[in-house]
Amino acid sequence: MTYVVFGLFGILTLGGGILVVTSRNLVRAAASLVLSFFGIAGLYVLLEAGFMAAAQILIYIGAIAILIIFAVMLTQRVAAGNRVAMNSQWPWALLVSALTFALLVYIINIVWPLGIRAENVPVLAADPTRGLGMALVDWGQYVLPFEVASILLLGAMVGSIFIAREQHDD
Amino acid sequence: MVPLSWYLITSALLFCIGLYGVFARRNAVAVLMSIELMLNAVNLNLVAFWRFQTPTRPVGLAFAVFVLVVAAAEAAVGLALILSIYRQRKHIVVEDLDLLKL
Amino acid sequence: MLQDYVLIGLLFVVASALPISAIVFGSILGPRKPNRIKNDTYECGMETMGPTWVQFKVQYYIFALVFVIFDIEMVLLFPIAAAFDVLPIYAVVEAAIFILILAAALAYAWKKDALEWF
């Protein structure tokens, strides 16, 4: 049963991904991106990371996807459906990605052999989300990256507002 | 449970799809979307490793959350740059953006 | 843990079955006499002029952008709020610093008139 659900979400993720890189209509591509994100959220649920799944939906689908759709609409002059989507080097790109994939599969197969079924998976901590919350503000753990994250967000916001703003003369 | 390697393969495949998109798409927004796919693949890896290797400590989760932060910052700044370029040059075809070559 | 989400999955299926069946019923019961005018885009009886996918102003993007930043912040705060009862006081202060840095970002956006609707 879990395998069926895994397959479903896997197909959603990968199918969405393939549509993203192939579809000519950029809004369609963004919609497929949402599909792909949703698939990933499903995979997180299967990994018992409910917090990550919710964060995935909230941030990627609820915020980043909308940002991307806005950007698409702001940069598309006419419904640019019939322009060429790929550049001239796409066969090379395909080759490179295929080789990368082969390499990754090779490595994964060495360390975590594909045929082996998951036996005795370790048990989850009682409440991982609370654990994460404690770790984020713990001196010994992630408090520095946590505060740096807020500075990064501050920087990103200041920078992108500065860049994106239309220059008003007044 | 589904074994770890399956998640890793899914994630690797997604990463390679994203890689292909980054190399092959002409539109800058599409390139950015492909980058988001790659970041997602990384995150999937992190969460899968967390679940199978260190489920009692929130290491993987914390890293995945920080990847989320970086992804959001990247999307915001990247798209702002694209908008700004679009305003100046009226197109966002990546291979024609060779300002530095002149 | 995984069992919890079974119900949500089922609810998703049932909840999507509701609008699907309603629309299917509606299309069975309702009349179907399409014509060119009726199927045209509705713009108060006027002919559609120019391309429909018009361009929009950048202001929309800026709102979405500030939202993305705040969204991330809130997601980071949720696990901390959930663990609030066991946190020491300095941890709360750290979270407060985190919030204040983001408030500075909001103040910047405000100062630069990025939040104005022109």
Added chain:
Amino acid sequence: MDSFEIANLFYSIGQVWTEWLTNLGLSPEWLSFTNKAMGAVLLTALPVMIVCVTIMGERKIIGRFQDRLGPNRVGPCGVLQTIPDIFKLLTKEIITPTKVDKVMYNLAPMLSVVSVILIWAVIPLASNVVGVDLEIGALYFVAVSSFGTLAVLMAGWSSNNKYALISAFRGVAQLVSYEVPLVLTLLIPVLLAGTMRLNGIVEAQAQGWYVLLAPISMLIFFISSTAEVGRSPFDLLEADSEIVAGFNIEYSGMRFAMFFLGEFIHAFTFCGVIATLFFGGWRGPFVDQAPALGFLYFLIKMFAIYFVHIWIRITMPRLRIDHMLNLSWKFLIPLSLVNLVVMSLAAKLVQTPAMDATLWQLLPRWGILLGTNMVMIAGTFMILGTVSRRERHKQEAARVLEPVASGIQG
């Protein structure tokens, strides 16, 4: 003995149901699955049934407010008006305009209904009656409602209509702006209860409803939820005088009805969430003896809050878009940020009392939290007063200089 039977109402129904299924020869796994499927069907049916009642009630109430009768033809006092309405919508022609993007056009109304029904999975209906008591309940609620934004955008884009797209863009700007204060204040019940489980939040309110401990949070949450569901005075999405009818203009018949249904369910679902987070959910007198009463209390609270919604809807005129955005970004968000910082520090000052704390042990916590809120309210009013006085002076000065007022374009 009467109350005893009521006490075990849900339990006994569950017992009978389980016994019946076991006699049919179901294995435990399938039994659990069947129960969950049953739960899913019930959770879908419940909001739809509530809609049928509320639409009717709302029309009657609005009629009374506006000094007219409201629907009064079908059934006694017109209470059955909804049934012919449903049939009317069912027999309407469903028009699919030729230039739409078919996939997204059909997906959007579905998504708008599904996203709100999914919220019901985590709302605790009575002490032990909840779809799933998710560990991340509060976050799940926010995550699921963000699908609604997507539905608006999809409907607007796929319709291939300028007005629909403009409305969708405005709508997304609105939804996105008000999601920030909504979620920021949602954090306060979570941190006061120390859990994201919605049932846990309700149980923690045995020590006083959070509306008493955090009234500011309740107000912010209420205002931003009004905007999130697009109710008046925030109904700019379908400002019929400005943009023909909103993002769903190209929809007709049952497809349009689905948007309508989604919007209605959304409205009182948020009322249910407010009741859960701030008004003690299923809590009330004698609820420990008779858990079934909890459902009644929940419904009463939900409808009471919904009544306030209706009241505001018929009293307030629609806001202009720049005012609406300013209200969120320049008032609600700064206020909720301050509220969050101050409340978290104040709540940390007094340790969370044990579950069996007496009234006297609870008093300091109540006093400090409520006092902090009062101080914040006073401060807000002072700042608002100063700002508005300054603004008034500025405008008066401007009027002397330039007699022609220049309008702001939305």
